[in-house]
Amino acid sequence: MSITTRFAPSPTGYLHIGGARTALFSWLYARKHGGSFILRIEDTDLERSTQESVNAILEGMTWLGLEYDQGPFYQTHHFDRYKEIIRQLLDQGDAYYCYCTKEELESMRAEQMANKEKPRYNGKCRDLKEHPQGRERVVRFKNPTEGVVTIPDLVKGEIVVANKELDDLIIARADGSPTYNLTVVVDDMDMKVTHVIRGDDHINNTPRQMNILQALGAPVPHYAHLPMILGSDGARLSKRHGAVSVMQFRDDGYLPEALLNYLVRLGWSYGDQEIFSIDEMVEYFRLEDVNVSASTFNTEKLLWLNHQYIMNSDPAHVARHLSWHIGQLGIDPSEGPALMDMVLAQRERCKTLVDMAAAGQYFYIDFDHYDEKAVKKNFTQGSGEVLAKLYDRFAEVTSWEGDVLHQIVAKLAEDLGLGMGKVAQPLRVAVLGTSVSPGIDITLKLLGREKTLSRIRRAIEFIKNLN
Structure with missing residues (x-):
């Protein structure tokens, strides 16, 4: 079997640390197995998606060196295909039109919560014989009501979800635009994705997506859900914990290899080894060795690792990255000593390239x-x-x-x-x-x-x- 993985960020912000780790694990798995790695931009949220965010994602992937074999593909270019699949599901009886208003849905959920039931769509329009005229309608997937969905998760082990716990999710909005759970299924099917590696915040989506794939007669990929990354206070990593944008770490003077090395150790291990070359990451990486529990982001550990890379990497490589930081100080690095000599002189004492540029600036300017x-x-x-x-x-x-x-x-x-x-x-x-x-x-x-x-x-x- 030819392995295909994908990284599919939404362009509603920068490439964050959690996304970068997902991309890295997907990239490593494809490289280890001689497969293909796809970059897919899930930009169907037209209100929040921006070109600036797309550029930030591409910039982050390039800086990290996570080259993709296919893409970037954009979901907004595939709307005709999504409409075709929605029509297919309607025609074969696996989807239906729902005419419930917002007020009706809110009343439904309020009643369920009052009865201490799980709030969900109750299938009111599931078997409608007559279709109201002049009312907005969405399209819902007709989820099976019996049996279970079994996810043989490559990280968390077998996960079993009863179909009766899943409601009939919306796959097309009133304006005809497709929703996330429909587009991701169609793309994974069309792109022949064999392994979906993503954060465990998607576990609730997986059984629904598996049911849609089965309704389409498509192969179901292998799933691997990665545990979340926590801040030092035990809460999910967020902006308030400091630098979570990949490019912020570039700006703060980290080498991309140091960040990749740190990210691969957030939830994965190979014995007691701490420092890995990219080739070693590819050779040793196995999804089965990813920890089930969440990992804590430790800036001090990353700083230590960065210093190891500054001290032990090829000075010419470090100098290439240092050049950008010298330039950020308004200095032309050609107007002074060779940057490689600067690296050799400063690497023992400087933990980041920002430190090195600051310490070395007066070799270039008065x-x-x-x-x-x-x-x-x-x-x-x-x-x-x-x-x-x-x-x-x-x-x-x-x-x-x-x-x-x-x-x-x-x-x-x-x-x-x-x-x-x-x-x-x-x-x-x-x-x-x-x-x-x-x-x-x-x-x-x-x-x-x-x-x-x-x-x-x-x-x-x-x-x-x-x-």
């Missing part, structure tokens, strides 16, 4: 002020003379290499009878405006000869004015 605490601690009596001597020695250097520059700093400290910090720290503040940076040899190498000399001159003048 700073407009010195850190006050750094000045108070390091621009003390005699520091101006130290910087002047460093300037003279650096000015004579013909080979601007880290080991050469380090020796100059160390030799001056020795000549003056000072500790290395008494020379290196004023120099660091002079050239970067702060007392925190990579090793002084790396700092000077990245900064380059002209910027180093210019900033030392500036610091000497600044110190004179302090006194």
